Amino acid sequence: TAKTGGRARAEMFRPDMGERLRLRMTMERDLRLAVSRKELRLHWQPQVDTAEWRISGCEALLRWQHGELGLVPPMNFIPMAEETGLIVELGAWVLDEACRVGAQKLPGLMVAVNVSPIQVVRDDFVNVVRKALAASGLPAQRLEIEITESLFIDASPKALKNLETLRQMGVRVALDDFGTGYSSLAYLRQFPFDTLKIDRAFVRELVTQHDARAIVRSIVDLASALGMSTVAEGVEEPAQYELLRRAGCAGVQGFLIARPMLIDQVVEMIESWAMQRAPKSDSVPDSI
Ligand code: C2E
Ligand code: MG
Ligand code: MG
Ligand code: MG
Numbered sequence: 599t600a601k602t603g604g605r606a607r608a609e610m611f612r613p614d615m616g617e618r619l620r621l622r623m624t625m626e627r628d629l630r631l632a633v634s635r636k637e638l639r640l641h642w643q644p645q646v647d648t649a650e651w652r653i654s655g656c657e658a659l660l661r662w663q664h665g666e667l668g669l670v671p672p673m674n675f676i677p678m679a680e681e682t683g684l685i686v687e688l689g690a691w692v693l694d695e696a697c698r699v700g701a702q703k704l705p706g707l708m709v710a711v712n713v714s715p716i717q718v719v720r721d722d723f724v725n726v727v728r729k730a731l732a733a734s735g736l737p738a739q740r741l742e743i744e745i746t747e748s749l750f751i752d753a754s755p756k757a758l759k760n761l762e763t764l765r766q767m768g769v770r771v772a773l774d775d776f777g778t779g780y781s782s783l784a785y786l787r788q789f790p791f792d793t794l795k796i797d798r799a800f801v802r803e804l805v806t807q808h809d810a811r812a813i814v815r816s817i818v819d820l821a822s823a824l825g826m827s828t829v830a831e832g833v834e835e836p837a838q839y840e841l842l843r844r845a846g847c848a849g850v851q852g853f854l855i856a857r858p859m860l861i862d863q864v865v866e867m868i869e870s871w872a873m874q875r876a877p878k879s880d881s882v883p884d885s886i
Contacts, residue, residue, distance in 0.1 A: 700741075786824060814845055818846045828847045835854060
Protein backbone atom coordinates (compact mmCIF):
# COMPACT_ATOMS: atom_id res chain seq x y z
CA THR A 599 0.00 0.00 0.00
CA ALA A 600 0.90 3.65 -0.17
CA LYS A 601 1.39 3.64 3.57
CA THR A 602 4.05 0.94 3.62
CA GLY A 603 5.63 2.52 0.56
CA GLY A 604 5.89 5.77 2.47
CA ARG A 605 7.40 4.01 5.41
CA ALA A 606 9.90 2.25 3.19
CA ARG A 607 10.95 5.55 1.68
CA ALA A 608 11.26 7.10 5.12
CA GLU A 609 13.36 4.11 6.17
CA MET A 610 15.73 4.71 3.28
CA PHE A 611 16.45 8.26 4.37
CA ARG A 612 16.53 7.60 8.06
CA PRO A 613 20.24 7.23 8.86
CA ASP A 614 21.25 10.56 7.40
CA MET A 615 18.12 12.64 8.01
CA GLY A 616 17.55 11.18 11.44
CA GLU A 617 21.10 11.94 12.47
CA ARG A 618 20.90 15.53 11.33
CA LEU A 619 17.49 16.08 12.84
CA ARG A 620 18.65 14.64 16.15
CA LEU A 621 21.73 16.86 16.18
CA ARG A 622 19.62 19.89 15.38
CA MET A 623 17.14 19.12 18.15
CA THR A 624 19.93 18.51 20.65
CA MET A 625 21.61 21.76 19.68
CA GLU A 626 18.39 23.70 19.90
CA ARG A 627 17.65 22.27 23.34
CA ASP A 628 21.21 22.95 24.54
CA LEU A 629 21.31 26.45 23.08
CA ARG A 630 18.38 27.37 25.29
CA LEU A 631 20.56 26.56 28.28
CA ALA A 632 23.81 27.98 26.94
CA VAL A 633 23.52 31.33 28.70
CA SER A 634 22.66 29.92 32.12
CA ARG A 635 25.29 27.20 31.71
CA LYS A 636 27.82 29.93 30.94
CA GLU A 637 28.85 28.27 27.68
CA LEU A 638 28.99 31.43 25.58
CA ARG A 639 32.39 32.99 24.92
CA LEU A 640 33.60 36.10 23.18
CA HIS A 641 36.72 36.04 21.09
CA TRP A 642 38.22 39.35 20.11
CA GLN A 643 39.86 40.47 16.89
CA PRO A 644 41.87 43.70 16.79
CA GLN A 645 41.28 46.41 14.20
CA VAL A 646 44.25 48.48 13.12
CA ASP A 647 44.14 51.93 11.59
CA THR A 648 46.20 52.25 8.44
CA ALA A 649 47.28 55.85 9.01
CA GLU A 650 49.03 55.27 12.34
CA TRP A 651 49.35 51.48 12.39
CA ARG A 652 47.71 51.50 15.82
CA ILE A 653 45.16 49.15 17.34
CA SER A 654 42.03 51.29 17.30
CA GLY A 655 39.43 48.78 18.40
CA CYS A 656 38.39 45.16 18.68
CA GLU A 657 35.46 43.17 17.30
CA ALA A 658 33.71 40.74 19.64
CA LEU A 659 32.95 37.41 17.95
CA LEU A 660 30.66 34.93 19.63
CA ARG A 661 31.47 31.24 20.18
CA TRP A 662 29.57 28.50 21.95
CA GLN A 663 31.57 26.14 24.15
CA HIS A 664 29.35 23.06 23.94
CA GLY A 665 29.88 20.17 26.37
CA GLU A 666 30.24 17.50 23.67
CA LEU A 667 30.57 19.39 20.40
CA GLY A 668 33.42 21.61 21.56
CA LEU A 669 33.77 25.18 20.35
CA VAL A 670 30.91 25.86 17.95
CA PRO A 671 31.44 28.73 15.44
CA PRO A 672 28.68 31.32 14.99
CA MET A 673 27.74 30.08 11.51
CA ASN A 674 26.64 26.80 13.15
CA PHE A 675 24.28 28.27 15.71
CA ILE A 676 23.40 31.93 14.99
CA PRO A 677 20.95 31.02 12.21
CA MET A 678 19.26 28.58 14.59
CA ALA A 679 19.23 31.21 17.31
CA GLU A 680 17.56 33.60 14.85
CA GLU A 681 14.95 31.06 13.76
CA THR A 682 14.01 30.19 17.34
CA GLY A 683 14.15 33.72 18.71
CA LEU A 684 16.93 32.72 21.11
CA ILE A 685 19.10 35.37 19.47
CA VAL A 686 17.34 37.98 21.61
CA GLU A 687 18.72 36.50 24.82
CA LEU A 688 22.09 35.62 23.26
CA GLY A 689 22.42 39.05 21.71
CA ALA A 690 21.71 40.79 24.99
CA TRP A 691 24.37 38.64 26.64
CA VAL A 692 26.87 39.56 23.91
CA LEU A 693 26.19 43.28 24.36
CA ASP A 694 26.51 43.08 28.16
CA GLU A 695 29.67 41.00 28.05
CA ALA A 696 31.34 42.97 25.24
CA CYS A 697 30.71 46.30 26.95
CA ARG A 698 31.86 44.96 30.32
CA VAL A 699 35.09 43.48 28.96
CA GLY A 700 35.67 46.47 26.71
CA ALA A 701 35.35 48.91 29.59
CA GLN A 702 37.61 46.86 31.86
CA LYS A 703 40.31 45.64 29.50
CA LEU A 704 40.38 47.81 26.38
CA PRO A 705 40.89 51.36 27.63
CA GLY A 706 40.23 53.96 24.97
CA LEU A 707 39.55 51.41 22.22
CA MET A 708 36.43 50.94 20.12
CA VAL A 709 34.34 47.88 20.92
CA ALA A 710 32.60 46.42 17.85
CA VAL A 711 29.61 44.14 18.41
CA ASN A 712 27.63 42.19 15.80
CA VAL A 713 23.89 42.37 16.18
CA SER A 714 21.18 40.45 14.39
CA PRO A 715 18.38 42.19 12.47
CA ILE A 716 15.98 40.38 14.80
CA GLN A 717 17.40 42.34 17.73
CA VAL A 718 17.43 45.66 15.92
CA VAL A 719 13.77 45.67 14.94
CA ARG A 720 12.57 45.07 18.49
CA ASP A 721 11.01 47.79 20.64
CA ASP A 722 13.42 47.10 23.49
CA PHE A 723 16.64 47.19 21.45
CA VAL A 724 17.69 50.71 22.39
CA ASN A 725 17.10 49.90 26.04
CA VAL A 726 19.14 46.69 25.83
CA VAL A 727 22.07 48.72 24.50
CA ARG A 728 21.52 51.50 27.02
CA LYS A 729 21.56 49.01 29.88
CA ALA A 730 24.75 47.35 28.63
CA LEU A 731 26.45 50.75 28.48
CA ALA A 732 25.18 51.85 31.89
CA ALA A 733 26.10 48.59 33.64
CA SER A 734 29.62 48.55 32.18
CA GLY A 735 30.42 52.25 32.23
CA LEU A 736 31.55 52.02 28.59
CA PRO A 737 31.03 55.43 26.95
CA ALA A 738 28.52 55.21 24.08
CA GLN A 739 31.17 56.71 21.78
CA ARG A 740 33.30 53.58 22.20
CA LEU A 741 30.59 51.16 21.08
CA GLU A 742 30.12 50.32 17.42
CA ILE A 743 27.33 47.96 16.43
CA GLU A 744 27.72 46.00 13.21
CA ILE A 745 24.68 45.10 11.19
CA THR A 746 24.44 43.19 7.93
CA GLU A 747 22.68 44.36 4.83
CA SER A 748 19.88 41.84 5.21
CA LEU A 749 18.43 44.15 7.84
CA PHE A 750 17.49 46.59 5.15
CA ILE A 751 15.73 44.20 2.85
CA ASP A 752 12.42 45.36 4.18
CA ALA A 753 13.82 48.63 5.50
CA SER A 754 11.86 48.34 8.70
CA PRO A 755 11.05 51.86 9.96
CA LYS A 756 11.42 50.57 13.51
CA ALA A 757 14.95 49.37 12.82
CA LEU A 758 15.92 52.68 11.26
CA LYS A 759 14.44 54.58 14.19
CA ASN A 760 16.33 52.43 16.73
CA LEU A 761 19.60 52.93 14.88
CA GLU A 762 18.97 56.65 14.66
CA THR A 763 18.34 56.85 18.42
CA LEU A 764 21.55 54.95 19.11
CA ARG A 765 23.53 57.27 16.87
CA GLN A 766 22.09 60.26 18.71
CA MET A 767 23.39 58.68 21.92
CA GLY A 768 26.85 58.52 20.33
CA VAL A 769 26.91 54.82 19.44
CA ARG A 770 28.51 54.17 16.07
CA VAL A 771 26.82 51.99 13.45
CA ALA A 772 28.73 49.94 10.90
CA LEU A 773 27.40 48.13 7.83
CA ASP A 774 29.05 44.69 7.83
CA ASP A 775 30.05 42.61 4.79
CA PHE A 776 29.49 45.58 2.52
CA GLY A 777 29.32 44.90 -1.18
CA THR A 778 28.11 41.32 -1.17
CA GLY A 779 24.48 41.71 -0.22
CA TYR A 780 21.54 43.07 -2.11
CA SER A 781 21.20 46.56 -3.54
CA SER A 782 23.83 47.99 -1.27
CA LEU A 783 23.90 51.49 -2.66
CA ALA A 784 20.26 52.16 -1.87
CA TYR A 785 20.86 51.40 1.80
CA LEU A 786 23.48 54.08 2.07
CA ARG A 787 20.83 56.67 1.36
CA GLN A 788 18.47 55.26 3.95
CA PHE A 789 20.82 55.42 6.85
CA PRO A 790 23.95 57.42 7.73
CA PHE A 791 26.35 54.66 8.72
CA ASP A 792 29.56 55.60 10.45
CA THR A 793 31.54 52.76 8.89
CA LEU A 794 31.40 50.46 5.89
CA LYS A 795 33.11 47.13 6.41
CA ILE A 796 34.44 45.97 3.07
CA ASP A 797 33.69 42.29 2.65
CA ARG A 798 36.48 39.74 2.67
CA ALA A 799 35.48 38.60 -0.81
CA PHE A 800 36.98 41.77 -2.32
CA VAL A 801 40.04 41.76 -0.09
CA ARG A 802 40.83 38.16 -1.05
CA GLU A 803 41.15 39.03 -4.73
CA LEU A 804 42.73 42.43 -4.26
CA VAL A 805 46.23 41.49 -5.34
CA THR A 806 45.34 39.30 -8.28
CA GLN A 807 42.16 40.80 -9.68
CA HIS A 808 42.08 44.22 -11.21
CA ASP A 809 38.31 44.51 -10.83
CA ALA A 810 38.43 43.76 -7.11
CA ARG A 811 40.90 46.62 -6.75
CA ALA A 812 38.63 48.97 -8.66
CA ILE A 813 35.68 48.00 -6.48
CA VAL A 814 37.59 48.52 -3.24
CA ARG A 815 38.83 51.90 -4.37
CA SER A 816 35.29 52.88 -5.35
CA ILE A 817 33.88 51.78 -2.00
CA VAL A 818 36.48 53.85 -0.15
CA ASP A 819 35.78 56.91 -2.32
CA LEU A 820 32.04 56.50 -1.99
CA ALA A 821 32.26 56.12 1.79
CA SER A 822 34.45 59.17 2.03
CA ALA A 823 32.06 61.23 -0.10
CA LEU A 824 29.23 60.20 2.21
CA GLY A 825 31.23 60.98 5.34
CA MET A 826 31.66 57.33 6.29
CA SER A 827 34.78 55.47 7.33
CA THR A 828 35.96 52.12 5.93
CA VAL A 829 37.34 48.97 7.50
CA ALA A 830 38.48 46.02 5.39
CA GLU A 831 37.89 42.53 6.76
CA GLY A 832 39.83 39.36 6.06
CA VAL A 833 43.21 40.98 5.46
CA GLU A 834 45.68 38.10 5.39
CA GLU A 835 48.68 39.30 3.38
CA PRO A 836 51.00 42.31 3.51
CA ALA A 837 50.28 43.08 -0.15
CA GLN A 838 46.56 43.30 0.58
CA TYR A 839 47.26 45.61 3.48
CA GLU A 840 49.46 47.84 1.34
CA LEU A 841 46.86 48.13 -1.42
CA LEU A 842 44.15 48.96 1.13
CA ARG A 843 46.32 51.59 2.76
CA ARG A 844 47.05 53.19 -0.61
CA ALA A 845 43.36 53.11 -1.51
CA GLY A 846 42.70 55.16 1.61
CA CYS A 847 40.92 52.46 3.60
CA ALA A 848 40.98 53.70 7.20
CA GLY A 849 41.04 50.40 9.06
CA VAL A 850 42.01 46.77 8.56
CA GLN A 851 41.16 43.58 10.33
CA GLY A 852 42.32 40.05 9.59
CA PHE A 853 44.68 37.17 10.21
CA LEU A 854 47.61 39.34 9.07
CA ILE A 855 47.24 41.23 12.33
CA ALA A 856 45.62 38.59 14.50
CA ARG A 857 43.03 35.86 14.56
CA PRO A 858 40.13 36.29 16.97
CA MET A 859 41.67 35.62 20.40
CA LEU A 860 40.91 35.45 24.09
CA ILE A 861 40.77 38.88 25.67
CA ASP A 862 43.95 38.33 27.69
CA GLN A 863 45.88 37.58 24.51
CA VAL A 864 44.54 40.79 22.98
CA VAL A 865 45.61 42.75 26.04
CA GLU A 866 49.11 41.26 25.73
CA MET A 867 49.20 42.14 22.07
CA ILE A 868 48.19 45.72 22.78
CA GLU A 869 50.89 46.00 25.43
CA SER A 870 53.63 44.86 23.05
CA TRP A 871 52.20 46.72 20.06
CA ALA A 872 54.44 49.77 20.35
CA MET A 873 57.30 47.56 19.12
CA GLN A 874 55.46 46.49 15.98
CA ARG A 875 56.17 47.83 12.51
CA ALA A 876 53.64 48.09 9.74
CA PRO A 877 54.09 45.23 7.26
CA LYS A 878 56.13 46.04 4.18
CA SER A 879 55.36 44.52 0.86
CA ASP A 880 57.77 44.74 -2.08
CA SER A 881 55.50 42.91 -4.46
CA VAL A 882 52.72 45.43 -4.87
CA PRO A 883 52.01 46.96 -8.26
CA ASP A 884 52.11 50.75 -8.19
CA SER A 885 48.81 51.59 -9.71
CA ILE A 886 45.66 51.29 -7.69
P1 C2E B 1 31.69 39.00 10.54
O1 C2E B 1 31.09 39.94 11.53
O2 C2E B 1 31.83 39.49 9.15
O3 C2E B 1 33.08 38.59 11.19
C1 C2E B 1 34.21 38.31 10.45
C2 C2E B 1 34.47 36.81 10.36
O4 C2E B 1 35.62 36.59 9.56
C3 C2E B 1 34.76 36.13 11.68
O5 C2E B 1 34.27 34.80 11.60
C4 C2E B 1 36.27 36.13 11.73
O6 C2E B 1 36.81 35.11 12.54
C5 C2E B 1 36.60 35.88 10.28
N1 C2E B 1 37.91 36.44 9.92
C6 C2E B 1 38.53 37.50 10.46
N2 C2E B 1 39.70 37.74 9.83
C7 C2E B 1 39.81 36.82 8.87
C8 C2E B 1 40.83 36.54 7.87
O7 C2E B 1 41.84 37.22 7.74
N3 C2E B 1 40.59 35.49 7.04
C9 C2E B 1 39.47 34.71 7.14
N4 C2E B 1 39.34 33.69 6.29
N5 C2E B 1 38.50 34.94 8.07
C10 C2E B 1 38.67 35.99 8.92
P2 C2E B 1 33.41 34.17 12.77
O8 C2E B 1 33.97 34.56 14.11
O9 C2E B 1 33.27 32.71 12.47
O10 C2E B 1 32.02 34.89 12.60
C11 C2E B 1 31.22 34.69 11.46
C12 C2E B 1 30.03 35.60 11.48
O11 C2E B 1 29.14 35.28 12.54
C13 C2E B 1 30.37 37.07 11.68
O12 C2E B 1 30.85 37.63 10.48
C14 C2E B 1 29.03 37.61 12.13
O13 C2E B 1 28.22 37.89 11.02
C15 C2E B 1 28.46 36.45 12.91
N6 C2E B 1 28.63 36.70 14.34
C16 C2E B 1 29.72 36.53 15.12
N7 C2E B 1 29.47 36.90 16.40
C17 C2E B 1 28.19 37.32 16.42
C18 C2E B 1 27.33 37.84 17.44
O14 C2E B 1 27.71 38.04 18.61
N8 C2E B 1 26.05 38.16 17.09
C19 C2E B 1 25.59 38.00 15.80
N9 C2E B 1 24.32 38.32 15.52
N10 C2E B 1 26.37 37.53 14.82
C20 C2E B 1 27.66 37.19 15.11
MG1 MG C 1 31.22 41.84 12.01
MG1 MG D 1 32.06 41.28 8.38
MG1 MG E 1 31.94 38.76 6.93
